[in-house]
Amino acid sequence: MDPGLIGFDHGFEGLNQEDLAKYMRKTDFDISEIKHLLGEYQKIDVRYGDGTISGDEFANYYSKKFDLDHGQVSQLFRVFDVDKGGSIDFMEFVMTLSKLAKGSAGNRLGFFFYTADSDGSGSIDKAELMAMLYVLFRLGSSEQDKSIAASVEARDRVATEIMLEADADKNGSIDVAELKAWIRRGSPHAKHCMELMEVFGSKFLA
Numbered sequence: 001m002d003p004g005l006i007g008f009d010h011g012f013e014g015l016n017q018e019d020l021a022k023y024m025r026k027t028d029f030d031i032s033e034i035k036h037l038l039g040e041y042q043k044i045d046v047r048y049g050d051g052t053i054s055g056d057e058f059a060n061y062y063s064k065k066f067d068l069d070h071g072q073v074s075q076l077f078r079v080f081d082v083d084k085g086g087s088i089d090f091m092e093f094v095m096t097l098s099k100l101a102k103g104s105a106g107n108r109l110g111f112f113f114y115t116a117d118s119d120g121s122g123s124i125d126k127a128e129l130m131a132m133l134y135v136l137f138r139l140g141s142s143e144q145d146k147s148i149a150a151s152v153e154a155r156d157r158v159a160t161e162i163m164l165e166a167d168a169d170k171n172g173s174i175d176v177a178e179l180k181a182w183i184r185r186g187s188p189h190a191k192h193c194m195e196l197m198e199v200f201g202s203k204f205l206a
């Protein structure tokens with residue numbers, strides 16, 4: 001029997017009306033979305049009965065689901081682990097996803113930054129930007145997005161253009177202030193990256 005299905009059934013017993021109301025109050029999700037996310041959560045929490053998601057479980061699941069490397073996934077883990085306790089509980093999971101999938105442009109910008117800055121240095125260098133573009137363009141739906149993802153040369157060209165637009169002090173990396181200013185100026189690249197972040201958010205809910 002699929003252990004994911006066992007967990008799924010178990011979880012519905014454990015989630016009463018009061019819990020559901022609490023999660024709906026804290027997020028922008030409706031009841032069917034909360035239930036779907038509980039199923040996802042229990043697929044990630046493979047050590048059945050443990051009830052929390054560890055860094056390993058998170059990295060294993062999402063690196064497969066999104067074809068990301070482990071460095072990028074562990075960056076994402078830090079974003080989800082709001083209390084920095086080293087694990088993701090269900091409240092952290094749904095609140096973070098609510099911000100990513102239904103939150104403001106500022107929320108998505110934060111996700112872009114923390115996911116792209118895979119070494120945690122506090123800024124995005126060109127190699128990190130190219131890795132992030134690979135993820136975003138591959139998840140994108142248009143043929144042009146996919147062809148950019150597939151070509152190192154195309155990604156190099158887009159990354160070079162973005163560095164020129166965004167790296168205001170020309171030190172070779174984009175810090176948070178530069179990223180914010182770049183998004184605010186709204187070049188076609190900036191707009192497209194934020195559109196692709198919305199797609200990224202929707203993939204978590206699929």
Ligand SMILES: [Ca+2]
Pocket residue numbers: 080081082083084085086087088089092
């Ligand atoms: Ca936590």
Ligand SMILES: [Ca+2]
Pocket residue numbers: 116117118119120121122123124125128
């Ligand atoms: Ca960095």
Ligand SMILES: [Ca+2]
Pocket residue numbers: 167168169170171172173174175178
């Ligand atoms: Ca800079």
